[in-house]
Structure formats: C-alpha cells, structure tokens
Amino acid sequence: MLTCLRRELLVSEDSSTGAVTGPQTSSVSLVLAKASGRDQIRIGTAHPARQPPTSSWWHCGRGSIAQKAQRVTYCVGAILEKGMIFASDSRTNAGVDNFAKFCKMTVFERRGNRVVVLLSSGNLAGTQAVISVLTQRCTDGDAATNLLGARTMFDVVTLVSDATRDIEKRDAGYLEENNIRFNASFIVGGQIVGEPIRLFRTYAEGNFIEAGSETPFLQTGETKYGKPILDRVLTQRTPLADATKCVLVSFDSTMRSNLSVGMPIDLICYERDSFEVQWRRRFDEGDTYFTALSDEWGEGVRQVFRHLPELRW
Amino acid sequence: MLTCLRRELLVSEDSSTGAVTGPQTSSVSLVLAKASGRDQIRIGTAHPARQPPTSSWWHCGRGSIAQKAQRVTYCVGAILEKGMIFASDSRTNAGVDNFAKFCKMTVFERRGNRVVVLLSSGNLAGTQAVISVLTQRCTDGDAATNLLGARTMFDVVTLVSDATRDIEKRDAGYLEENNIRFNASFIVGGQIVGEPIRLFRTYAEGNFIEAGSETPFLQTGETKYGKPILDRVLTQRTPLADATKCVLVSFDSTMRSNLSVGMPIDLICYERDSFEVQWRRRFDEGDTYFTALSDEWGEGVRQVFRHLPELRW
Numbered sequence: 001m002l003t004c005l006r007r008e009l010l011v012s013e014d015s016s017t018g019a020v021t022g023p024q025t026s027s028v029s030l031v032l033a034k035a036s037g038r039d040q041i042r043i044g045t046a047h048p049a050r051q052p053p054t055s056s057w058w059h060c061g062r063g064s065i066a067q068k069a070q071r072v073t074y075c076v077g078a079i080l081e082k083g084m085i086f087a088s089d090s091r092t093n094a095g096v097d098n099f100a101k102f103c104k105m106t107v108f109e110r111r112g113n114r115v116v117v118l119l120s121s122g123n124l125a126g127t128q129a130v131i132s133v134l135t136q137r138c139t140d141g142d143a144a145t146n147l148l149g150a151r152t153m154f155d156v157v158t159l160v161s162d163a164t165r166d167i168e169k170r171d172a173g174y175l176e177e178n179n180i181r182f183n184a185s186f187i188v189g190g191q192i193v194g195e196p197i198r199l200f201r202t203y204a205e206g207n208f209i210e211a212g213s214e215t216p217f218l219q220t221g222e223t224k225y226g227k228p229i230l231d232r233v234l235t236q237r238t239p240l241a242d243a244t245k246c247v248l249v250s251f252d253s254t255m256r257s258n259l260s261v262g263m264p265i266d267l268i269c270y271e272r273d274s275f276e277v278q279w280r281r282r283f284d285e286g287d288t289y290f291t292a293l294s295d296e297w298g299e300g301v302r303q304v305f306r307h308l309p310e311l312r313w
Numbered sequence: 314m315l316t317c318l319r320r321e322l323l324v325s326e327d328s329s330t331g332a333v334t335g336p337q338t339s340s341v342s343l344v345l346a347k348a349s350g351r352d353q354i355r356i357g358t359a360h361p362a363r364q365p366p367t368s369s370w371w372h373c374g375r376g377s378i379a380q381k382a383q384r385v386t387y388c389v390g391a392i393l394e395k396g397m398i399f400a401s402d403s404r405t406n407a408g409v410d411n412f413a414k415f416c417k418m419t420v421f422e423r424r425g426n427r428v429v430v431l432l433s434s435g436n437l438a439g440t441q442a443v444i445s446v447l448t449q450r451c452t453d454g455d456a457a458t459n460l461l462g463a464r465t466m467f468d469v470v471t472l473v474s475d476a477t478r479d480i481e482k483r484d485a486g487y488l489e490e491n492n493i494r495f496n497a498s499f500i501v502g503g504q505i506v507g508e509p510i511r512l513f514r515t516y517a518e519g520n521f522i523e524a525g526s527e528t529p530f531l532q533t534g535e536t537k538y539g540k541p542i543l544d545r546v547l548t549q550r551t552p553l554a555d556a557t558k559c560v561l562v563s564f565d566s567t568m569r570s571n572l573s574v575g576m577p578i579d580l581i582c583y584e585r586d587s588f589e590v591q592w593r594r595r596f597d598e599g600d601t602y603f604t605a606l607s608d609e610w611g612e613g614v615r616q617v618f619r620h621l622p623e624l625r626w
C-alpha cells in the first residue's frame with residue numbers, strides 16, 4: 001500500500017512522452033451504435049479533445065513552477081446513495097512552456113445494461129494508450145474480457161489494470177532510458193445490471209482500491225486543495241445536486257491554487273439504476289453557472305466567517 | 314527561486330536528527346526582564362515545550378503514511394492593515410511510530426520597542442539550534458547584531474538567515490553521511506519602532522522572501538489543505554478578529570486531512586503599533602472554542618451549499 005501511495009504523489013501529465021507534441025487526434029472517439037436503442041453502445045471521451053494551447057501559466061504568488069509541473073490533473077469520483085459524480089480537468093503540460101487541453105474523461109456505456117466512467121491521470125501518452133487498448137478490445141475478442149461485456153465492476157477495473165500493465169510492459173523500458181517513469185492511473189466507476197454502483201481508483205502499478213461507505217469519494221492528481229471541502233460536505237446521504245455543487249467548488253479551489261489544473265471541467269452525474277448517462281456537462285472558461293457558483297460560494301463563506309463566534313483571548 | 318521552492322517541499326520534522334530521542338529540555342525558554350516595564354525583554358516559546366507522545370497517528374482513509382511522514386508542521390503568518398496573525402502546530406515525528414509535541418513559536422519582545430515572532434519548520438534539531446543561537450546572541454556581543462537590537466525587520470530576518478547558515482555549516486556534513494538533508498526554515502514577522510509591520514519567510518538555504526500587498530499571508534509545511542480558505546477570505550482589509558477565525562479554520566482543515574499536523578495550536582494576534590504581544594492563546598485538544606468554531610464552520614458551509622444555485626443540465 002505504501003508503494004501505491006508513494007506513486008500517487010508522482011501523478012502528472014508528463015512532458016517528454018509525446019504528450020503534447022504527438023499527433024493531436026483523439027484516440028478514444030470510437031462510437032458503436034447498435035440498432036436497438038436499449039442496447040446502444042457508446043465509447044468516447046465526454047467531449048472531443050480540443051487543442052488550443054493555453055497561455056498565462058505563470059501567476060505571481062501561487063507557488064512554484066517546479067511544484068506545478070509535478071502535479072497537473074485533478075479528478076474526483078464520488079459515490080453516494082442516489083448515484084455518482086465524476087469530474088476531471090483538461091490541462092496537460094509538456095514542461096512549463098507547453099500547456100494544452102485534453103479530455104480526461106472516457107465513458108463506456110451500454111444503455112440499460114451498464115455505465116462505466118474512466119478518469120485518467122498520468123502521462124498522456126500512457127493514459128491514451130490504455131484507453132485505446134480498452135476501446136479496441138471492445139470490438140475484438142471475447143465479450144467477457146472487455147469493458148462492455150465484463151460481468152462485474154470488479155472485472156471491469158481488473159481489465160483496466162491489465163491494460164495498464166500491458167502498456168507499461170511495452171513502454172516503461174524505453175521511458176526509463178530517459179529517466180521517465182511510466183505513470184497511468186484511473187478513477188473507474190459506474191454500474192452494471194445486477195450490481196450496486198461501485199467506485200475504484202487504480203495505481204500506476206495496476207493494483208487498485210475501492211471506495212467504501214466511510215470514504216464516499218476518491219481523487220487523483222492535485223488532491224489537497226480541493227479535499228477539505230469534500231471532507232466537510234460529502235457523505236453518502238448528500239443529495240446529487242448538492243454533491244455536484246461541492247465537487248465543482250472543490251475544482252474551483254484547486255484551480256485557484258494550482259494553475260496547472262485547468263478548465264474545461266468535464267462533469268457527469270449518474271443516477272443509480274438508470275444505466276445511462278443522463279447528465280453530462282462541460283464547463284469552459286467564463287462559464288456563467290460556474291462563475292456564479294464560485295462568486296456565491298466566496299461570498300457565502302465570508303458571511304459564515306462574520307457569524308462565527310469571536311475568540312475571547 | 315526554483316531551488317527554494319523545491320526545498321519547501323521537503324519541510325519536515327525529521328527523524329534521525331535527534332528530534333525526539335534527544336534531551337527534552339526546551340532550548341528557548343530564556344526570559345530576560347529588565348527593571349523598566351517599557352523595556353521588558355522576553356524571549357521564549359509561546360508556551361513551554363511539552364512531551365507526551367501522541368497516540369493514534371494512523372487513521373483509515375486519510376492518505377498515506379509515506380506522505381504524512383514527509384509533511385508534518387503547519388505554520389501561517391498573516392499581515393493585515395490592522396496587525397498580524399501567527400499560528401503554528403506542535404506536532405513532530407521521528408518516523409511513523411514516534412510522534413511528539415514541541416512548540417514551534419518563539420517570541421523576541423522588547424515592550425514598546427519591538428515584537429518579533431518566529432515560526433519554525435524543518436528538522437527539530439536544526440530549528441532548535443538556530444533558535445538557541447539567536448537567543449544566546451541576544452545576551453552576548455553587539456546589540457545591533459541580535460534580534461533585540463537590530464535596526465529593522467530586514468536586519469532581523471538577515472540574522473535569522475545567518476544563524477541558519479551557521480548551523481547548516483556545523484551540521485550538514487554529518488547529516489549527509491546518513492542521507493539526511495539539513496532543513497530549517499522560518500516564518501519571521503513583527504514590528505520594530507519606526508517601521509511598519511513586516512512578514513518574511515526564510516528557506517533552508519538562508520534566502521528569504523517578504524510578503525507583499527497582494528500576498529497577505531505566508532505558510533510553511535503542509536500548506537495545501539489550508540490554503541483555499543485563506544485565499545478566499547484574507548485580504549489586507551480583513552479585520553483581525555475575522556482573520557483569526559480564518560487562520561484557525563485553515564488549521565482545522567489541515568489537521569482533518571493530515572494527521573501529522575497536530576494540536577496544540579499556538580496563536581498570536583499582534584495589533585499594529587502596539588509593540589507588545591497582547592493576545593496569545595494555545596488551543597489544546599478538546600478546546601471548547603476551537604471545537605465550536607469547527608462545528609459552526611462545518612454547519613455554515615453546508616448551509617451555503619444548500620443555497621447555492623443548482624446546476625441546470
């Protein structure tokens with residue numbers, strides 16, 4: 001366990017692995033649609049990947065360049081009585097002078113049967129390769145060994161783990177020649193007919209943990225700035241609407257403190273037993289709702305402070 | 314600058330440097346009192362160091378042991394129009410199976426002339442040695458070259474820097490033989506007659522930065538969990554009472570997420586141009602005010618969430 005958690009600290013969209021300089025095609029845009037509406041199959045990023053490099057990565061007083069370069073990405077998965085929330089940022093970087101946007105959310109959906117959501121952290125070449133392998137396997141071979149056919153969510157996350165190890169086997173040696181460590185980890189959650197909703201988090205080594213009743217959320221990447229608000233607000237009984245707001249505020253806090261976590265934010269709210277993604281949203285810079293949420297949260301917090309009891313020295 | 318910030322990541326109350334296994338006397342308890350009340354001189358920790366090892370350092374679901382062992386200590390200094398706030402935790406550790414409490418706050422005070430507050434981060438043997446050197450120099454030698462006589466706060470922080478480098482020169486080689494890096498850094502703030510209030514943060518290398526008008530607070534140690542709330546609330550115009558509550562909530566957030574930051578919390582609120590420490594408080598575990606503050610903050614935050622606008626998908 002110590003090994004995994006040590007690795008967690010290294011989560012980053014790493015530079016020299018072709019992340020931003022490689023071809024800009026989206027590797028996960030395959031969509032399979034069967035005739036029956038009930039059995040419609042979708043695989044894809046929540047939104048097509050976009051690629052205008054962002055500017056203004058440096059901001060006075062927000063911490064160190066070295067620090068930021070080590071911790072881009074922020075992903076959260078939450079598991080509640082009524083359903084699940086998934087959210088990911090879209091910032092990647094190859095060094096401090098090359099930032100770009102890539103969607104880190106991938107959905108494998110068979111309406112009426114399953115919804116599986118993956119949120120990617122790690123070097124982009126690695127996570128994209130894992131997603132591509134998982135996607136290709138959905139069209140080849142035995143259904144029981146792909147994400148659209150696997151019997152349980154445990155089997156699903158095991159397949160993600162296997163694919164991660166396959167890519168590590170292929171790439172790690174070459175990366176190590178340049179002192180780069182292979183690093184791909186995922187938040188994996190969703191529901192398959194016959195099972196409750198389940199939420200996992202894989203590590204670069206391929207092992208994984210599952211969220212339990214006392215830990216209703218899992219994070220990857222730059223986790224610290226956004227964790228206190230999740231700790232204070234999220235319980236299993238939190239309504240989906242409140243949990244959605246809480247996750248977005250957690251992103252707002254993180255983005256204020258670490259500029260290498262950046263918009264757009266991809267968000268999915270999955271209602272338990274619906275077996276389809278009904279609510280999905282992308283928040284781009286300047287999004288009216290997100291801005292209002294951030295402003296009202298800030299003002300609300302300052303009001304709470306004014307009403308807290310004063311210290312008697 | 315990169316070097317400093319890289320070093321910041323390593324801040325810890327380190328193990329094998331005699332931190333907890335060495336003699337348990339407080340090295341900074343010297344108090345000099347001159348006859349005149351106006352010129353009373355005090356040097357000392359905010360409270361005498363205490364030493365019952367704490368239990369229950371492990372808690373399920375709060376992160377990794379490895380991670381915690383790297384980041385104990387949380388200190389904050391804030392500089393506002395009306396004065397300054399200083400706060401430090403008291404947790405040290407020598408490995409994961411040996412936690413203890415040491416006061417990390419030291420005050421050099423000449424009533425009517427100056428108040429200088431130091432908050433220590435780094436390995437305990439190093440920070441204690443620096444404080445002892447600074448304390449001894451107050452009784453020997455040229456007044457202009459000690460903290461009670463120095464002309465400006467810039468001169469004060471330069472003396473802290475010099476003492477840090479002196480101790481590094483003495484110890485670093487011996488530590489490196491065991492792969493331990495010398496590490497002592499300080500938040501240094503206060504006011505000397507003729508100057509405004511000023512706030513600095515030194516690095517292990519001895520260089521330092523000063524807080525400016527756009528950065529009204531400086532942190533050391535486990536800074537991330539407690540930063541969002543400071544970012545949202547603290548501006549130069551924040552009243553001292555609100556800033557005090559904000560700093561305490563920042564500590565509460567940090568302690569919830571990182572168990573190696575621990576009570577007691579030492580707190581000083583310095584009113585500008587008072588040239589004496591009027592408000593000082595120690596919060597131990599179970600402190601009634603701190604518990605009420607934490608509870609009311611949590612409830613207030615949940616209420617703010619309930620009133621935030623709901624997302625329209």
